Amino acid sequence: MLVVWDMPKTRRSEHVTLKTIAEATGYSVTTVSRALAGYSDVAERTRKLIVETAEQLGYQPNITARQLRQKRTNTVGLILPTFSPRFSDPFFSELLAGIGNQAALSRYDLLISTQAPGPDELEAYRRIAGGQRVDGLLIVRAREQDPRIKYLQEIGLPFVVFGRSHLDQDYPYVDVNGELGLHVLTKHFIGLGHRRIGYISAPPDLTFAHLRLSGYRRALEESGIGYDERLVVIGDLTRRGGAQAAENLLALDPRPTAIIAANDLMALGVMEALRRKGLEPGKDVAVGGFDGVPESEFASPPLTTMRQPIYEIGQRICQMLIRLINGEHLAERHVLLQPELIVRQSSGQPIPI
Amino acid sequence: MLVVWDMPKTRRSEHVTLKTIAEATGYSVTTVSRALAGYSDVAERTRKLIVETAEQLGYQPNITARQLRQKRTNTVGLILPTFSPRFSDPFFSELLAGIGNQAALSRYDLLISTQAPGPDELEAYRRIAGGQRVDGLLIVRAREQDPRIKYLQEIGLPFVVFGRSHLDQDYPYVDVNGELGLHVLTKHFIGLGHRRIGYISAPPDLTFAHLRLSGYRRALEESGIGYDERLVVIGDLTRRGGAQAAENLLALDPRPTAIIAANDLMALGVMEALRRKGLEPGKDVAVGGFDGVPESEFASPPLTTMRQPIYEIGQRICQMLIRLINGEHLAERHVLLQPELIVRQSSGQPIPI
DNA sequence: CTTGACATCCGAAACGTTTTGGATTATACT
DNA sequence: AGTATAATCCAAAACGTTTCGGATGTCAAG
Incomplete structure (x- = not known):
């Protein structure tokens, strides 16, 4: 036997x-x-x-030995800025998919680590970048004063950013025009007759938080409605955070007739909160989001949103990074994409004036 | 200046x-x-x-140098068996999230590569595993005769499998009881009065394809309905594949009153196909899936499914792998989890007999 | 004064590869 | 015959780290 x-x-x-x-x-x-x-x-x-x-x-x-000798790893790194221990945010999944596939196409491997933003966030970057484990890094969800960008620039490692930062330095990035996006989206709701439109913004250290908020504001002001800061609350970009923020907005009197969230996940949370209050999203209160994650399409009702091509952005930043690593010239060092309005049922019907 | x-x-x-x-x-x-x-x-x-x-x-x-000397990388590897160039399948995303977070907890990094199954699939494994880039590997979506398992066993690299294979060797795995799962799910539809239940199976080289199919079959036979192979078609696990398979089933005369798919993604595709034919999922034709991906909850109508704790499985296989790497003993080398029936509106109302 | 124990340090090897700068031999050309 | 040229090959260094096996010096005990 x-x-x-x-x-x-x-x-x-x-x-x-x-x-x-x-x-x-x-x-x-x-x-x-x-x-x-x-x-x-x-x-x-x-x-x-x-x-x-x-x-x-x-x-x-032995790839390790080869890497040591050649001082080259054929690996790109990505450190997910995750607070909670999970990164199953559909936004990151989609981005990761784009990055991963592009890396695979160029025969690069992808090294992933997670690290919450905070005082020792740079530790992870020092370990990975300073430790020469990767040939370049991708930075996602850029912040106003982004220490990661400063650090990588300092040590001279190639990197590409998704999003923008308010720094004096020049660095390669891909971003989506959030100001325009929220302007378009807000106008859409105004066009449907809404006058009290709540907005759930993002944590203020994120650059896109300001841009999207000011798009929202501009749309209101241009339409003669005016900006009312009581209609704006800040959420943490999660579904639960969106639901909580929505509860605050719904407690106002009179309550908003529409609620826009700075990202889809929060918008989905808004719909949950509405349901819990016995309100029907898209009928009693219109809802809008931003991102165009797959879930938005299959929500009920399907979510009106500004779609940004997350997957393609992942591909693109990865491709740019690999070009940089290879010392090639970047045709476009700064890419600003336009998001696209996707109208679905959560917008609801035009309301009578 | x-x-x-x-x-x-x-x-x-x-x-x-x-x-x-x-x-x-x-x-x-x-x-x-x-x-x-x-x-x-x-x-x-x-x-x-x-x-x-x-x-x-x-x-x-310099981590590379350290790795070379210590012959240890503190990295676990995962090679996604992806056909199309995208791995934004929600199933993988969720799994990846669990794996990634668990790895981070144990201060391990995660190296990700993609490689379509096929003749040179092992190339990627040889490169990563044989090249000593990782201390261990995770194998997901096990197949009947899985060459990856054979290879890793041969070279003696620690690994853990999600799913089972029909091999003589013993290897550590975590799996979900798909036979039981489909038995429960099929019984659920039978209990609602359905007698013609279509089934969209998975590619036959995947082990779970057989298990789930036989659960479906057993439920039918136990209920005296009998197994009719014309009601079974094979899909490729994608949304589009599910839609195509559904079209085939709907062309039958009389058409099935319920359709079960081997995974959620295909079930979502079934709902699309129904809509395109002017049929209402959950009303004209009941639909069931398997996985419990987030999308299933937000589909319209929400999808009845057998939930498997994908995220937790990701955590678990990663944890087991790290234990193996550290030479620790595994309390449970073979884990078989029970999926949970989640009844949602796609089941529809009981139908009159 | 010798011995042993201890504290502190270091040279050299090792990990597996790539690359530099020849060395050796054969072949072709004046 | 002498010399340039080409074709093959290789020893040794280098990448940055860890670790083995001492070496050196100090101090207390015998």
Whole structure:
């Protein structure tokens, strides 16, 4: 009877290295290395022999050693700025998908770490970037005064930012025009007849918080409605945060007839809060979001939102980063995309004036 | 006037290493290394001096070098078996979130790569695992005869599988009881009065495809309805695939009164297909899924499904893997979880008999 | 004065690769 | 024959770290 689980006690018993092949073929380590790398200064005969022996022995280059020597890792890093221990935010998922696939296309690996913003946020960056584990880093969800940008600029590691920061330095970024986005979205609700439009903003250290808020404000002022700060509350970008913020807004008298959230996740939270109060989203109170995450489409009712091409942005920043790493020139160092209004049922019907 | 963008021409000009500190303090590289590592055989005075100088110079250990020497990377790997170039499947996102957060908790990094199943799938595994870039690997979406499991067992790298395979070997895994799951779900629809229940199965090389299918079959046979293979089609687990499969099922005469899909994404596709045909999901045709992805909750109508705790599974397999890497004993080497029936509106009302 | 114990330090090897700068031999050209 | 040229090969250094096996000096005990 065959005993099937005599687990290998020897972990990775004897790993085959260049030296193994050298000894097997009688050539030097140098020649083996150069043969496998395809240099022209090794005879065709020997190259063949070496390649065959390597294959036969199941040789796999030790990437760590190669990285150490070449000072190059073929890896891009991404440190998710996550507060709670979960990063299953659909926004990040989508972004991650774009980044990951683009990296794979360029035969780069992706190293992911998480680190909450805060005093020791830079620790993670120092460990990954300063430790030379990656050739470049992606920075997402840029903040007003972003220490990560400062740090990376200081140590001179290639990086690309999703979002913008209020710094004097120049750095490559991709961003979506949030000011315009919220202007368009707010106008949409105004056009439907709404006059009391609540807004759930984002934490003020995030750059996009200001931009989106001022788009909202401009739309109101241009329409002669005027900005009322009582209609603005701040949420933490989560679904739960959106629900809480909505409760505050709904406690106003008279209550807003429409609520816009700075991102879709909070808007979904708004819809939950409405339901809990016995109100029907899109009928009793109109709801709008920002992002265009997949969930927005399948919510009930489907959510009116400003779509930003998150997946494509992920691809793009990754591609830009890889170009930078390779020392190529970036045709566009600063990309500002336009979000697109997607009208769905959460907007509700025009209301009588 | 200050010119703000004199970009650093020197990439990572002169990196400070142990040697730098050694020269600065007058001690040897050995002592510096041991001082920073907190060994007891270095005097308190010198340790302090060295630590201070290191801090002042902004020393960051080169992780690659450390990895090479220690033969340990503190990294777990995950290779996503993705066909299309996108992995924004909510199932993977959720799983990834669980894995990533658990890894972060244990101060491990996560290396992600993508590779479509197929003849050169193992290439990616050889590169990552054979190249000693990670201390262990996670295998997700196990297949009947899974070459990945065979390979990793062969080279003796620690790994944990999500799902099961039909192999003789013993290996650590976490899985969800799909047979039971589909039995419960099918019974649920039968209980509502359905007699013609279509089933959209998964690609047959995936182990769970068989298990879920046989759960469906057993429920039908136990209820005296009998298994009709014309009611079973195979989908590719995507939304689009689900929609196509649904079209085939709806072309039957008489058409099924309920359709169950092997995963939520396809079930969402079924609902789309129904709508396109002018049928109302949950009313004209009942729909059921499997997974419990967030989208299922916000679909309209919300989707009846067998929930599996994807996020927690991600955490768990990651934790098991890290235990294995550290040579710890696994209390449970084989974990089989029970999925939970979540009844939502896509089930529809009981139908008259 | 010798011995042993202890505290503190360090040289050198090792991890597996790539690259530099020749060395050796054969071939072709004056 | 002598010399340039090309074709092959390789020893050694380098990447930055950790660790092995002492080395050195001090001090207390015998």
